[in-house]
Amino acid sequence: NAGVTQTPKFQVLKTGQSMTLQCAQDMNHEYMSWYRQDPGMGLRLIHYSVGAGITDQGEVPNGYNVSRSTTEDFPLRLLSAAPSQTSVYFCASTATSGGYNEQFFGPGTRLTVL
Amino acid sequence: DQQVKQNSPSLSVQEGRISILNCDYTNSMFDYFLWYKKYPAEGPTFLISISSIKDKNEDGRFTVFLNKSAKHLSLHIVPSQPGDSAVYFCAASEGTGGFKTIFGAGTRLFVKA
Numbered sequence: 001n002a003g004v005t006q007t008p009k010f011q012v013l014k015t016g017q018s019m020t021l022q023c024a025q026d027m028n029h030e031y032m033s034w035y036r037q038d039p040g041m042g043l044r045l046i047h048y049s050v051g052a053g054i055t056d057q058g059e060v061p062n063g064y065n066v067s068r069s070t071t072e073d074f075p076l077r078l079l080s081a082a083p084s085q086t087s088v089y090f091c092a093s094t095a096t097s098g099g100y101n102e103q104f105f106g107p108g109t110r111l112t113v114l
Numbered sequence: 115d116q117q118v119k120q121n122s123p124s125l126s127v128q129e130g131r132i133s134i135l136n137c138d139y140t141n142s143m144f145d146y147f148l149w150y151k152k153y154p155a156e157g158p159t160f161l162i163s164i165s166s167i168k169d170k171n172e173d174g175r176f177t178v179f180l181n182k183s184a185k186h187l188s189l190h191i192v193p194s195q196p197g198d199s200a201v202y203f204c205a206a207s208e209g210t211g212g213f214k215t216i217f218g219a220g221t222r223l224f225v226k227a
Contacts (some may be wrong), residue, residue: 004157042120042203042218043158045216058214090157092157102148104160105150105158106157107155107156108156108157
């Protein structure tokens, strides 16, 4: 049971490039989310999904796209990278049965946009 | 507009003493509150939570207190240990399943041996 996995661990992009951050979980969790962590800002919710085929915007969705074709995978796409998107990105998942539940986080992807 | 605020960026405590981390929130619709712990180069891990119908929840050395009228919660760690040195995030959500969980900026705790 690997939990939540994220690839790559590190990435450097040039302004305007696009890329996809991968996230997968093997816990059969319905709910998945993407956060970015910036100094002094904590974790800010980018997008989230309550199940396959269903996604919604979080606090800071601009510049990012998501899709959820399977329960296991929730990729985050940067369409045209900007220096303001330099950050550490965390994917998380949680079970939705049984009421309130905590989120399980991946190890993060550190992204630098030059 | 930050809905969850942790006003102390850092806190330093002597080993064996109590650590008290504070968190304030503005959204009265939040009904579930959580604390996460984060070590460098790792993802956050869940520590303890509390529902809005309670005012205290205890788990070993960790206790979370909730004051709904003041929209304030706190995490107490007793006794503090050097391994507790980490960043602690307060988080809040509406409804079940962790949907749209909002996090505070974090407090870095240093426990000195």
